[in-house]
Amino acid sequence: MKALIAGAGRLGTQIAQVLAAARNEVTLVDVDEDRVAELRGRVPVRLVAGDACDPAFLEHAGALTADLMIAATGGDEDNLVISLLAKRQFQVERVAARVNDVDNAWLFDRRWGVDVAVPAATPLISLIEEATGATDTVALLRLSKAGVNVIETTITDRSRAVGHALADIGLPAGSVIATVVRDGRPTVPAAGMRLRPGDELLVISHTATEQEIHAAFQ
Template sequence: MKALIAGAGRLGTQIAQVLAAARNDVTLVDVDEDRIAELEGHLPVRLVPGDACEPAFLEHAGAHTADLIIAVTGNDEDNLVISLLAKRKFAVPRVAARVNDPENAWLFDRNWGVDTAVPAATPLISLIEEATGATDTVSLLRLSKAGVDVIETAITPQSRAAGRTLAEITLPAGTVIATVVREGQPTVPTPEMRLRPGDELLLVSHSATEQEIHAAFQ
């Protein structure tokens, strides 16, 4: 799947990392050139600076061949414009958009090209199903075609994994750690990385349950 994500804030970078870990072709764009430069080398995706509200830039970024466009900027007007362009000009099959202000939620529908509207309170956009639990380990995303689950778990001072390296943690079969979000920044996981309270991990698995992931870290 080819995905284009507009908005390289925390949510956008998490989505990019998750989709890339599931072997999708991901492009992440943002109008802030400094933010794109900051992410260079930290995400296994194509990073492009520019204004996704501009049709010419969207085409340059790959909208004309995208299977999915996700608009997650901090501005509802921008997210609506991006969604409308994606659907009407580039005929993108699936378009998801973040709703920052709940009062604007009524606008985020098919008339504006939005297939899936995601409230700002959602911790991580779900492309197929939204998060349904409020525990520290939540199944966030199911890539139905690939049969892949993306599961998030947060490290607390009470977690058994706190202070341990990733190499010391036994993961369920068919499970890999996609990223460790530390102090709001996605970090490429290495076996030597020692987990700290406050770390958030995104794991990709073909078979593990939320309970099995919880048992490994909590």
């Protein structure tokens, strides 16, 4: 599947990483050139700087061949414009858009090209499941096509993993930490990185259950 994601903030980057882990062809775009430069070499996707509200740029980014468009910017107006362009001008089969302000939720429907409207507070895995549902790529907590689970867990003050280095965490066999999101930014998980309250981890595993992953950290 070819996925085009607009908005390289925390949410858009996490979605890109999960879809890339499922061996999809992912392009992540953002209007902020510095943000795109920061992510180069840190996320395994194609990164392009530019304004996704510009039809010419969307075409350059790959909208003509995209199977899935996710508008995940921090602006509802931008997400609506991106969705409308994706559906009406580029005939993208599946369009999902993030709703940042609940008062704007009524706008996010087929009239604006939105197949799936997702509130900003929706958990990452649920968002991806909703966004990709028509392509049968992601089932709940399971990337069946890749044969792996992608599981989220958040470190709190009470987590037993607080203060421990990633190398000291006893993960179930066949599991790997894909990314640690700290202060809203995904980071490459180095073995010596010590976990802090508020850290969010994406763990990819071929065999472990959600409960087994949580038990390793909580």
